[in-house]
Amino acid sequence: MDVLNVEYMIGLVPVLLRYLPLTLQLAGIGMVLALILACLFAVIRVLRIPVLNQLTIVFISFFRGTPLLVQLFLFYYGLPQLVSALTVIDGVTATIMGLTMHFSAYMAESIRAAIVGVDRSQTEAALSIGMTNGQMMRRIVLPQATRVALPTLMNYFIDMIKATSLAFTLGVTELMGATQKEAAGSFLYFEAFIVAAIMYWIVVELLSKLQNHLEIRLNKAYSR
Amino acid sequence: MIKLDSLSKHFGSTVVLDGIDLTIDKGEIVVIIGPSGTGKSTLLRCINFLEQPTAGTMTVGDLTVDVKKASRAEILSMRRRTAFVFQNYALFANKTALQNIAERLLVVDKWPKEKAYRRAREILDQIGLGEKADAFPASMSGGQQQRVGIGRAMAAGAEVILFDEPTSSLDPEWVEEVLGLMKQLASERQTMMVVTHEMSFARDVADRVIFIDGGRIVEQGPPSEIFYNPQDPRTKDFLKKILATNPV
Numbered sequence: 001m002d003v004l005n006v007e008y009m010i011g012l013v014p015v016l017l018r019y020l021p022l023t024l025q026l027a028g029i030g031m032v033l034a035l036i037l038a039c040l041f042a043v044i045r046v047l048r049i050p051v052l053n054q055l056t057i058v059f060i061s062f063f064r065g066t067p068l069l070v071q072l073f074l075f076y077y078g079l080p081q082l083v084s085a086l087t088v089i090d091g092v093t094a095t096i097m098g099l100t101m102h103f104s105a106y107m108a109e110s111i112r113a114a115i116v117g118v119d120r121s122q123t124e125a126a127l128s129i130g131m132t133n134g135q136m137m138r139r140i141v142l143p144q145a146t147r148v149a150l151p152t153l154m155n156y157f158i159d160m161i162k163a164t165s166l167a168f169t170l171g172v173t174e175l176m177g178a179t180q181k182e183a184a185g186s187f188l189y190f191e192a193f194i195v196a197a198i199m200y201w202i203v204v205e206l207l208s209k210l211q212n213h214l215e216i217r218l219n220k221a222y223s224r
Numbered sequence: 225m226i227k228l229d230s231l232s233k234h235f236g237s238t239v240v241l242d243g244i245d246l247t248i249d250k251g252e253i254v255v256i257i258g259p260s261g262t263g264k265s266t267l268l269r270c271i272n273f274l275e276q277p278t279a280g281t282m283t284v285g286d287l288t289v290d291v292k293k294a295s296r297a298e299i300l301s302m303r304r305r306t307a308f309v310f311q312n313y314a315l316f317a318n319k320t321a322l323q324n325i326a327e328r329l330l331v332v333d334k335w336p337k338e339k340a341y342r343r344a345r346e347i348l349d350q351i352g353l354g355e356k357a358d359a360f361p362a363s364m365s366g367g368q369q370q371r372v373g374i375g376r377a378m379a380a381g382a383e384v385i386l387f388d389e390p391t392s393s394l395d396p397e398w399v400e401e402v403l404g405l406m407k408q409l410a411s412e413r414q415t416m417m418v419v420t421h422e423m424s425f426a427r428d429v430a431d432r433v434i435f436i437d438g439g440r441i442v443e444q445g446p447p448s449e450i451f452y453n454p455q456d457p458r459t460k461d462f463l464k465k466i467l468a469t470n471p472v
């Protein structure tokens with residue numbers, strides 16, 4: 001077995017670090033948009049808003065039922081074929097669109113379950129003092145549901161960070177794309193990908209720390 | 225003033241309230257008694273529109289609504305005039321004692337933050353929980369939680385406070401502190417409708433006791449009449465049973 005080329009690995013770190021911001025940007029924007037969309041879907045599902053509820057069910061079913069890679073190819077290669085104006089969609093945009101829709105479908109179901117799980121006495125108390133449904137959702141239900149949904153949502157965020165690596169199939173040079181190029185040039189595949197893997201791992205570990213911190217904060221109200 | 229005309233509530237084919245006619249004057253303390261499942265709690269919930277009544281009209285203050293045709297705005301307005309104290313306290317779990325009381329003022333009445341919290345602090349002091357301002361419900365005793373629940377109702381400045389068995393979920397040691405606060409409110413002539421099995425409270429504090437059975441008002445009058453000289457056999461039977469375990 002050949003010995004690992006440690007010098008190459010160390011030299012690769014600053015090179016790959018330049019592409020990490022794009023990876024984080026894809027995941028960060030994707031997560032914010034997915035969260036907004038998921039909250040919207042969850043509220044539509046909980047309140048069973050006619051028509052929108054049925055459309056949401058189909059949306060969730062499709063985006064949970066098909067592979068993310070297929071969805072990315074549909075956005076990047078498929079849509080411009082149907083609508084020529086959409087040829088302006090670049091790889092980054094298509095990735096963000098794909099991540100947003102794919103993960104919003106999963107997150108909507110987690111948020112919906114967390115909303116439904118909020119004790120009925122909480123909603124009755126909110127209504128009894130004269131809050132509107134919107135005020136009740138914003139002030140009482142969603143903050144309580146967030147606490148329940150947080151661990152699952154953070155798992156999806158972690159999953160999303162890793163899923164950004166699929167962007168390289170659309171020609172986006174993010175962390176994975178850059179690693180692929182470096183490895184192809186040096187033929188040191190193991191070294192290159194182990195550096196990339198460690199970078200993903202560190203980012204996810206930092207996020208896990210943030211999750212612990214948030215959980216402690218949100219659980220403050222519930223400790224005796 | 226509260227006026228109910230032929231107020232009814234059906235759950236499917238089950239008639240829970242069967243044409244309730246009732247007028248309550250400003251400052252009056254009314255205690256509602258009756259066997260379990262006879263519609264006492266449903267009556268309070270209908271007044272607060274937590275349940276939509278099936279038929280009848282309802283007047284609270286200067287607002288009269290035909291309950292069947294009540295618009296969304298009328299329902300909100302009715303809720304804002306009638307504060308509710310729940311059996312299980314139902315404090316907002318994600319908010320401190322102070323925030324629980326201030327919530328209505330901030331969100332519903334749109335008071336400026338400073339004014340709302342100042343008023344909430346006054347109420348907390350009034351209910352003897354000034355030192356618990358930053359405590360969350362999970363860290364408070366049942367009695368303290370229910371006092372905050374009453375404080376939340378007081379903040380509403382409502383025409384009437386509806387108490388739905390406010391001491392039923394409490395350990396015996398906390399019952400007195402909650403009843404004490406209710407007596408204090410009664411002495412300030414806050415209009416109150418109280419569903420309770422605390423017969424001594426009914427006797428000592430109520431201006432009027434109403435006995436409900438089968439969704440109808442069977443008998444009503446001052447506590448001295450209802451407790452010591454009931455006329456209807458159903459009232460007599462109920463009182464005999466309940467006074468055996470809960471003497472006045």
